[in-house]
Amino acid sequence: MLSEFSLAGIGLPPFFVYACVALPVYLGIRFVLARGGVLRWVWHPGLFEFAISLCLVSMLILYV
Numbered sequence: 640m641l642s643e644f645s646l647a648g649i650g651l652p653p654f655f656v657y658a659c660v661a662l663p664v665y666l667g668i669r670f671v672l673a674r675g676g677v678l679r680w681v682w683h684p685g686l687f688e689f690a691i692s693l694c695l696v697s698m699l700i701l702y703v
Contacts, residue, residue, distance in 0.1 A: 657700055
């Protein structure tokens with residue numbers, strides 16, 4: 640796990656760094672799911688997308 644990240648003298652929490660790293664991965668997965676039509680089959684697409692983003696950030700925290 641990362642410790643505090645310094646950017647221009649400002650200390651950023653590790654969660655912010657993990658969330659920024661997970662964002663492009665999430666956008667790629669979201670694009671693939673939208674193009675494949677998977678989002679039309681889930682009950683609540685916004686909740687499904689939030690769960691995916693939460694899983695990505697959690698995996699980064701656990702394995703990096």
